[in-house]
Amino acid sequence: MALGARHASNVSTVLHATRSVPARALHAALNVVDVPMRALQRLVGVPRIGWMFVAPNLLILGLFTFLPIIIDFAFAQGDTYTSQMRQWAEIIRDAVRVGHAPPDAPTFADGLAVSRVMDRLQQNALHAEERRGEERT
DSSP, X not given: OHHHHHXXXXXXXXHHHHHHHHHHHHHHHHHHHHHHHHHHHHHHOSTTHHHHHHHHHHHHHIIIIIXXXXXXXXXXXXXXXXXXXXXXXXXXXXXXXXXXXXXXXXXXXXXXXXXXXXXXXXXXXXXXHHHHHHHHO
């Protein structure tokens, strides 16, 4: 019996030694994180430690969400569509005062010509579609 108890004791010592290797590795891995976190807690205080985890997310959110919105508002305050409309209205005003449009100014005739071209393109597209439909049948 003494031999059996002694053998069991040796097996238990070997098992304890092998279990302690992974435990030591895990302990060392956790200490890698624990040491800087303790220093950070001393630096900022325990109540504010949560902000250290939230701050990177807020930074990314601010950088990629709010910064583009702010930039858009900044550019919208500059040259807008209103200034372009003002230039067009000045051209029309000057043409009415003089009695004729400058040669490079857009006129109603230009708009009418564009409308006619667009109508022709639409008709050609419809005819081409009809021909394709007839060819398939």
